[in-house]
Amino acid sequence: xxxxxxxxxxxxxxxxxxxxxxxxxxxxxxxxxMGWYRQVPGKQRDAVATILNSGTTNYADSVxxxxxxxxxxxxxxxxxxxxxxxxxxxxxYYCRAISSGRLYWGQxxxxxxxx
Numbered sequence: 660x661x662x663x664x665x666x667x668x669x670x671x672x673x674x675x676x677x678x679x680x681x682x683x684x685x686x687x688x689x690x691x692x693m694g695w696y697r698q699v700p701g702k703q704r705d706a707v708a709t710i711l712n713s714g715t716t717n718y719a720d721s722v723x724x725x726x727x728x729x730x731x732x733x734x735x736x737x738x739x740x741x742x743x744x745x746x747x748x749x750x751x752y753y754c755r756a757i758s759s760g761r762l763y764w765g766q767x768x769x770x771x772x773x774x
Contacts (some may be wrong), residue, residue: 662765665755668768669693669766671744675772679739681754681765693730693737697750697770704753708739722748727774 683690694709694756708718708728716728727740737754749772754765 661687661690661756661758661761663756663763663765665752665754665765665768667734668752668770670771670773673744673746673772673774675744676740676742677744677770679741679752679768679770681737681739681753683735683754683756684739685709686758687735690756693754695728695737696753696755697748698752698753698767707752710737741770744770746772746774748772 661686662710664682667677669677671677679695681774691712692709695707696704696705697707706719707722708716708726710716710728710730718726725741725743730737741748748769751767751769753767
């Protein structure tokens, strides 16, 4: 079992920045992929950024150049630095982990970007 807890969401003006954090606990030794996803009401949950154990990252086209995903394995943390935020980035952001072939999700943190 893996437990994920997100933090760092909030309200920010367009052009501003936020950093989301995801704390992992439990069977973290078997986690091989972590990522951030987001969802707005009535729409599917979409991938924002992922990071492998190797450090390889992938980003959605809509956030490339603005968002940066990173992980601190010593602290069992994954971060999402979000810069140049836009109103369309408003969503609930979820941390996700893949461990031994199973998916785990955090509870989500709201990010609201005002225009």
